[in-house]
Amino acid sequence: MNPSTELAPLVEVFTGQYCSYCHRAKALLERKGVKYLELSVSDASNRAAMVARVPSAKTVPQVFVAGRHLGGFDDLNRLDLQGELDRLLALAGE
Secondary structure: OOOOHHOOOOOOEOOOOOOOHHHHHHHEEEEEEOOOOOEEEHHHHHHHHHHHHHOOOOOOOEEOOEEEEEEEEHHHHHHHHOOOOHHHHHHHOO
C-alpha cells in the first residue's frame, strides 16, 4: 500500500514507558478490543507531535479517537463509565 494513501490510525495513545496511567489506558482499550497506535514520548518526534496537537498537554497518556483529543486516563475512564467511550468509538468506526 502506498504510505500516502494509508488512513490515520483510529485510536492513538501517547505514552511514557513507566507510566501507570498509560498502562491503565491501554488495558482499558484492550479490554474493549480496540486496536490503537502507541506513540512513546521518549521519542522526541512523538513528544513534539503530542505537544503540537495539545499544547497544554504536560502528562501522558494523551488519547485521541479519530483525531479527537479525549484526554488522559481519568478522562478515558470517565467516558467509559458514562457509556460515552463506546459511542465515540462506534461513531468513529472502531
